[in-house]
């Protein structure tokens with residue numbers, strides 16, 4: 367059997383300080399194969415973004431472990447940090463967060479590639495990523511504010527796949543878009559991940575969006 371792209375076992379999280387510190391993510395475990403799309407759904411406050419942040423390495427769990435391609439992910443060796451960070455990329459709810467406002471989309475992509483994948487040739491990866499994400503290469507020299515919401519979300523998808531990750535975490539990636547654009551971007555996200563063999567963890571409260579995925583895991587706010 368091939369090694370899963372992502373394995374999460376017994377992950378839980380507490381947040382807040384002092385007496386207000388409480389369990390915000392009940393223990394959860396799941397496995398994603400390469401190219402598999404899984405939706406994480408649940409009501410507001412269930413811990414979906416907390417889980418996304420933990421998988422992205424932006425927050426720490428209070429229990430449990432994550433493995434990426436079979437290797438422990440939560441505590442990557444410092445020397446491997448960039449190489450390992452490259453493997454798990456995010457597509458944020460607000461795509462502008464993926465870009466430096468004063469830089470062109472091309473410069474932001476070049477910067478991400480140089481930092482996370484120094485052995486790669488940026489121009490080649492940018493061209494491949496734009497094609498995969500169906501981002502018009504004619505828009506690469508624009509700044510983020512010069513793009514529509516849908517164009518910017520495709521640019522964020524291009525930025526995420528440019529460094530050839532094995533896991534994509536998309537946290538409510540279409541919630542800021544109108545319904546037609548949201549559907550097109552969601553379809554693009556799924557087909558891009560499947561075409562590249564990337565495991566997709568799609569965080570959403572939208573059942574229609576979750577239905578695009580092969581599997582749905584529903585989480586609930588922990589009982590206090």
Ligand SMILES: Nc1ncnc2c1ncn2[C@@H]1O[C@H](COP(=O)(O)OP(=O)(O)OP(=O)(O)O)[C@@H](O)[C@H]1O
Nearest residue numbers: 381382390408409410411412413414415416417571
């Ligand atoms: N740093 C923090 N300090 C205190 N509480 C926090 C912190 N981060 C998250 N929480 C709490 O943890 C719970 C889960 O938050 P989270 O953002 O993960 O939920 P969610 O399922 O993504 O919700 P939504 O669908 O509304 O985005 C919420 O009750 C939130 O207030």
